[in-house]
Amino acid sequence: MPVVCVHGPLRKPLGDRPEHELTGDTVAELLRGLERKHPGISGWILDERGLIRRHINVFVNGERGNEDTAVRPGDRVEVLPAITGG
Amino acid sequence: MTELLVGTKKGLFLLDGQPESGFEIKTRAFAGEPVDFATRDPRTGRAFATVTSPFYGPKIFYTDDPSGAGEWQQSDGVSLPEDEGKALERIWVITPGEAEGTLYAGGDPGVLFESRDGGATWQINGGLGEQPSRKDWQPGGGGLCLHSISTWPGDPDRLAVAISAAGMWLTEDGGRSWRRGNQGLNAGYLPEDASEEVMNARCVHHVERSPSRPERMFMQFHGGVYRSDDAGESWTAIGDGLPSDFGFPLALDPADSDSAYVIPLVADMDRVMPEGRVRVYETRDGGSTWAPRGDGLPAENAYLTVLRQAFNRTGEGESLQLYFGATSGELFGSGDAGATWSTVAERLPPVYSVVAR
Numbered sequence: 001m002p003v004v005c006v007h008g009p010l011r012k013p014l015g016d017r018p019e020h021e022l023t024g025d026t027v028a029e030l031l032r033g034l035e036r037k038h039p040g041i042s043g044w045i046l047d048e049r050g051l052i053r054r055h056i057n058v059f060v061n062g063e064r065g066n067e068d069t070a071v072r073p074g075d076r077v078e079v080l081p082a083i084t085g086g
Numbered sequence: 087m088t089e090l091l092v093g094t095k096k097g098l099f100l101l102d103g104q105p106e107s108g109f110e111i112k113t114r115a116f117a118g119e120p121v122d123f124a125t126r127d128p129r130t131g132r133a134f135a136t137v138t139s140p141f142y143g144p145k146i147f148y149t150d151d152p153s154g155a156g157e158w159q160q161s162d163g164v165s166l167p168e169d170e171g172k173a174l175e176r177i178w179v180i181t182p183g184e185a186e187g188t189l190y191a192g193g194d195p196g197v198l199f200e201s202r203d204g205g206a207t208w209q210i211n212g213g214l215g216e217q218p219s220r221k222d223w224q225p226g227g228g229g230l231c232l233h234s235i236s237t238w239p240g241d242p243d244r245l246a247v248a249i250s251a252a253g254m255w256l257t258e259d260g261g262r263s264w265r266r267g268n269q270g271l272n273a274g275y276l277p278e279d280a281s282e283e284v285m286n287a288r289c290v291h292h293v294e295r296s297p298s299r300p301e302r303m304f305m306q307f308h309g310g311v312y313r314s315d316d317a318g319e320s321w322t323a324i325g326d327g328l329p330s331d332f333g334f335p336l337a338l339d340p341a342d343s344d345s346a347y348v349i350p351l352v353a354d355m356d357r358v359m360p361e362g363r364v365r366v367y368e369t370r371d372g373g374s375t376w377a378p379r380g381d382g383l384p385a386e387n388a389y390l391t392v393l394r395q396a397f398n399r400t401g402e403g404e405s406l407q408l409y410f411g412a413t414s415g416e417l418f419g420s421g422d423a424g425a426t427w428s429t430v431a432e433r434l435p436p437v438y439s440v441v442a443r
Binding site: 009010040042043044045047048049050051053055056081082 | 139140141142143145160164165166167168170171172173174
């Protein structure tokens with residue numbers, strides 16, 4: 001199964017676990033699956049439209065990805081806050 | 087003892103103290119996060135903070151012990167319907183309702199949330215959300231923000247809300263149906279021959295209702311200060327005598343329905359204190375006359391900006407306390423209804439909101 005890796009404040013509502021094995025064929029399916037398993041994370045990564053929030057970056061095996069990026073068993077999906085702020 | 091809940095660009099600050107003896111910071115929460123608004127429900131003591139993480143989106147958090155020992159819980163239901171095609175941008179205000187356990191929250195894009203369980207879960211008010219004109223609502227500079235929620239003492243069915251820049255909205259059936267309350271508002275930023283649809287883009291900045299005379303309301307408009315004596319149906323300009331009729335926040339003395347306090351800024355194109363002097367303006371005759379209240383406030387080279395939720399009061403009458411914060415990080419207070427002022431805190435992050443309890 002693909003593995004979703006989360007960082008920073010996202011870990012706490014996910015039981016302080018950095019890595020989560022999930023089923024799905026796209027990044028969006030994995031993240032929706034993460035929300036179903038951990039409802040407390042709803043709205044934190046994906047907004048109401050199912051879009052990855054503007055200042056969240058997703059990388060699949062080290063390459064920048066988006067909601068539609070295909071994933072396969074063994075892929076590693078990193079969810080990181082963007083380098084932004086003020 | 088007075089408690090100040092101060093929302094800033096970098097967290098929530100809780101201060102305790104008294105105007106005469108000073109305040110100290112007791113707690114900082116949500117370190118590094120923008121806290122747009124924070125308040126307490128006086129019925130339960132529960133504290134709320136609206137936090138708009140640039141990464142993780144807008145959320146409402148609550149705790150029954152904000153002093154530091156209590157853990158903040160995230161409220162459920164603070165999002166738009168999936169078929170709306172938009173994302174919630176920010177929660178601007180939370181106001182306790184009249185019915186037991188009821189609270190209201192206003193947000194961008196022009197949405198009203200209701201909670202019936204003390205703020206743990208929230209639902210969108212469908213009556214306002216399904217307004218046919220909604221598709222034409224235009225945002226102000228701060229977004230399409232529902233920032234003012236005026237309840238009616240003792241009557242949970244009567245409510246007024248203000249949206250920048252979609253004007254005033256009134257309900258008398260608990261939010262099932264709504265109508266506009268814009269009569270008399272002069273949108274000087276629009277062409278005189280604009281269509282009715284365009285003219286409905288009323289940029290209300292802040293509204294307060296007099297608790298002792300609920301049909302009386304005061305409004306800071308985008309170019310104009312107004313009073314309503316018919317519960318927000320129509321408005322009369324009362325800005326003559328002010329150095330500028332532009333500004334954002336507004337406060338009232340609950341003991342005097344003829345009272346209002348505003349903090350004028352130069353103009354929409356120059357949002358700082360006129361002449362570099364920090365002054366609050368007070369009326370005690372319903373807006374016929376205004377008097378500057380600046381004793382103890384910076385009197386020169388002070389080009390401050392005070393945002394719409396950064397001015398609040400507690401107490402009433404001669405013991406009315408007033409507090410406001412600036413984007414410069416300074417916080418000022420008065421314990422004598424604005425007659426004299428002192429600096430409550432300095433070097434805070436930019437202040438977004440102030441609530442005094």
